[in-house]
Amino acid sequence: MARDFYEALGVARDASEKDIRTAYRKLARKHHPDVNPNDKSAEARFKEVNAAFEVLSDADKRKKYDKYGDRWEMADQIEDAQRRGGGGGFRAAQGAEGFGDFGSIFDNFFRRERGGPRAASGNRRGQDIETPIEVTLEEAYHGTSRQVNLQSPEACPTCGGSGDVAGAICHTCEGMGTVTRPRRIEVRIPAGVKTGSRVRVAGEGRPGAGKGSPGDLYLVVTVLPHHRFERKGDDLHAEVDVPLLDAVLGGEVTVPTIDGRVALRIPELTQNGRQFRLSGKGMPALGSSGQRGDLYVKARIQLPDTLTPEEKAHFEAMRAARAAATAHHEGR
Numbered sequence: 001m002a003r004d005f006y007e008a009l010g011v012a013r014d015a016s017e018k019d020i021r022t023a024y025r026k027l028a029r030k031h032h033p034d035v036n037p038n039d040k041s042a043e044a045r046f047k048e049v050n051a052a053f054e055v056l057s058d059a060d061k062r063k064k065y066d067k068y069g070d071r072w073e074m075a076d077q078i079e080d081a082q083r084r085g086g087g088g089g090f091r092a093a094q095g096a097e098g099f100g101d102f103g104s105i106f107d108n109f110f111r112r113e114r115g116g117p118r119a120a121s122g123n124r125r126g127q128d129i130e131t132p133i134e135v136t137l138e139e140a141y142h143g144t145s146r147q148v149n150l151q152s153p154e155a156c157p158t159c160g161g162s163g164d165v166a167g168a169i170c171h172t173c174e175g176m177g178t179v180t181r182p183r184r185i186e187v188r189i190p191a192g193v194k195t196g197s198r199v200r201v202a203g204e205g206r207p208g209a210g211k212g213s214p215g216d217l218y219l220v221v222t223v224l225p226h227h228r229f230e231r232k233g234d235d236l237h238a239e240v241d242v243p244l245l246d247a248v249l250g251g252e253v254t255v256p257t258i259d260g261r262v263a264l265r266i267p268e269l270t271q272n273g274r275q276f277r278l279s280g281k282g283m284p285a286l287g288s289s290g291q292r293g294d295l296y297v298k299a300r301i302q303l304p305d306t307l308t309p310e311e312k313a314h315f316e317a318m319r320a321a322r323a324a325a326t327a328h329h330e331g332r
């Protein structure tokens with residue numbers, strides 16, 4: 001599907017920053033939608049070239065891309081998970097649903113428990129279980145749910161839990177007295193979860209010993225990176241393109257939020273990089289009712305890609321007017 005970014009720009013993997021910029025300019029001009037009206041393939045190429053340039057022109061992103069390819073946006077999470085030591089964490093970052101190991105966790109537990117001196121252990125609460133899940137930023141915003149497959153132990157229906165049938169080992173449970181029954185539960189993931197949030201499901205951990213209560217199940221959340229929004233706490237950060245003339249004269253631009261689009265008034269003489277705060281358009285605060293972070297939008301002023309002769313004449317007239325105004329000002 002997505003082509004390698006270097007291929008998309010037609011540059012070598014060790015291309016210099018300047019080579020990348022040059023290749024990008026040439027391709028962007030060639031495939032620009034204004035130059036190729038109603039040409040879907042040019043539009044697709046234009047998007048591809050832009051996506052490639054966005055990553056390869058940024059030293060930090062490029063380094064991550066070189067190392068992780070298409071999964072470069074998750075580099076930090078992957079490395080975090082690796083630092084935390086592990087297999088488990090790394091799986092979380094890989095996008096696997098990650099419940100495959102449940103059966104074996106339970107199995108191992110039961111084999112061990114049955115083999116040991118059960119009476120001696122007394123009544124002990126079962127251990128908690130953690131399993132990683134991934135949610136998108138949209139899911140974290142609205143709240144979502146996940147199906148979790150569990151293996152519940154129950155008494156063997158053949159031997160009734162004794163482990164033997166007429167003096168011989170029971171073949172159904174191989175003498176263990178219990179069998180596992182697959183079960184699927186749905187877990188509600190509340191709005192506002194962050195990477196590292198733990199969603200508790202009471203009583204779905206390992207069974208207790210004797211009369212001990214079972215442990216709890218925890219879903220440990222990783223929120224996936226988003227192509228448009230960067231999350232800082234409960235606030236979101238994004239950029240919005242502002243056409244040059246709207247930046248100069250003032251105007252209105254449409255800002256995407258997770259919830260839909262909103263209009264943002266741009267005051268006249270808005271400088272590139274100016275930040276606007278959209279109050280309450282950030283993430284919901286976990287566990288609070290209705291409290292929300294803010295959305296910060298940074299203006300990215302866009303020059304026109306082409307000018308009609310008439311427009312060019314206007315710009316030239318403006319330059320002359322500005323020169324005259326400056327001369328007049330300096331002359332006084």
Ligand SMILES: [Zn+2]
Pocket residue numbers: 156157158159160161162163164170171172173174175176177178
């Ligand atoms: Zn049995």
